Amino acid sequence: MRRRNVLAASAAVTTAGLLAGSAPAAHARNGRRVRTGFANLAASGYRELRGQRVGIISNPTGITSDLSHEVDVMHFDSDVDLRAVFGPEHGFRGTSQAGQGEDFFEDPKTGLPVYNAYNDPQKMKDYFAERELETVVFDIQDVGSRFYTYIWTMYLAMDAAAQAGCRFVVLDRPNPTTASNAYGPILHEKFATFVGLKPISQRHGMTVGELAELFNGEFLDNAVDLTVVEMSGWRRRMSFDETGLPWVPPSPNMPQIGTARLYPGTCLFEASALSEGRGTTLPFQLIGAPDIDHRWEEALNKQKIPGVRFREAYFVPTFSKWSGKTCGGVEVQVTDYDRFDPIRTALAMIITQREVFPKYGWRTESDPNAHPWIDKLTGSAQVRKAIEAGADVDEVMEGWKSELDDFRDVRAEYLRYR
Structure with a gap:
């Protein structure tokens, strides 16, 4: 894998800057332990978006602590010039089943145009140019698996943003499954599809913000101007139940x-x-x-x-x-x-x-x-061939061990949280 020294250039938003003068959320006796990237962005007065023409990629999981949707909140805030919304697989409102997006519509609440961004990078690039966007925001709850397609929508959107000359801002959220380590087989590039475009492990153990930096540093031909707005109060070994955040189904078949x-x-x-x-x-x-x-x-x-x-x-x-x-x-x-x-x-x-x-x-x-x-x-083909040859579970897993070790070394360079 290629490595680019992009971490220093990535404009990471620190928790200390966003929450200056307030007690850390993780130490609060009452209320939520974890603050999402969006919560920290809003607490800063949308510092990273001011003066920019903004588009956002989101879905029903892009909510605030009171369950309002962030698109509604930002649209009615004079500090944000929100121009367009983009929906991934299942759509912005989450009404479509697997392998589908939602057709273009105008949001009845905000009047904003909502585009289908599912697996079409050229259209994304065209939409960014059509709306004259300067910054593209990504905020979707991931579930930590390589074949869950939202991370690949993010990857393609990062590439489209780089080509269109847009900044890219990721609002981080917890990895709800075990995030203490990467696990499982590694994708081989000749098997790349939209359920896995790049060589990461089946359970990647990263947040979307960490993945964005890995994508930028390892896989994009042209790095995008990337900002990750971190969470505060989140630790890698936390279960989602410990975060105090509400669970909103990120897709129709992920109810709990x-x-x-x-x-x-x-x-x-x-x-x-x-x-x-x-x-x-x-x-x-x-x-x-x-x-x-x-x-x-x-x-x-x-x-x-x-x-x-x-x-x-x-x-x-x-x-x-x-x-x-x-x-x-x-x-x-x-x-x-x-x-x-x-x-x-x-x-x-x-x-x-x-x-x-x-x-x-x-x-x-x-x-x-x-x-x-x-x-x-x-x-x-390693897992399939091993099973067909009569291998037991340990023998199947041994087949990916060395590749997984290599990926873990690369992954470690992009981890942000304890």
Whole structure:
């Protein structure tokens, strides 16, 4: 990987400057422990945006402490010249399902134009120029997994902003899953898709602000003028429950924080013939297919996988795979989040299911020349080939160890928080 010495040039906004004269939020006996990047930006009187023509990339998670949306707050504040809004996958208002954005509309509350920024960097660049933007802001709650597409919308927007001559400001938010380390297989660039564009680990263990600096320093051909407005009071080992921040579903199938904790692993079932629970009230927690029964649950629980138990479950998805069909399978119940490893657990589930119910294999692709979906999610053919060759979980994980160690070394250069 290339390294550029961009950290010194990146105009990081310090907590001390934004909160001068106030007690640190983490030390408060009452109220919220963590202040988001937006909260610190607002506390500064929007210092980083004053005098600029501004556009923002956001979705329903871009909220303030009183649950107002920041677009509404900034639009009605004379210190901000907000010109346009951009929605990622699922849209600015979050009304679209996976693989879709929202069509252009004019926001009825603010009158602002809302553009679809999902996976179209050329259109983003054109929109930035059309609205004569000088600064593009990004504020979306990520969930910490490489295949969650918001970080790639940020990457493409950073590239488009650099080409359009715009500044880029990231308002940081917590990584709601374990952020103390990176984990899982590394993407190989020939497998790049919009569920993974650059070589980072499956669970990256970074905030969006940290990722933005990594993208700027390692992957962009032309670095953007980047500012990260940090959080205050956040520590890497914090659970999201400890932050005091409200959970707003960042996408339709991420309804609760527990879903986000499972997602780095059980999202791999998107690449299988089994339902990953889309179309149920427990996406990524209910996994199954027709004709699967109690034998899968029994085989899994015999393994005593740390931090997790499995319940025999039956469900009927209302959409997506096996829509309208009765599916048997398991509900994943985490018993100890400190011991739970979502990627190891998902690999054990896949390997065991293929042993007990071998009729269900990988999801088939309409294009026979396309990479299998499991390769796109894991980032290479290594995991699939190891499973097909009969490897156990430890052997599969050993296959990515050296690449993960290399990525961890690079990642360490861009971490901002204790």
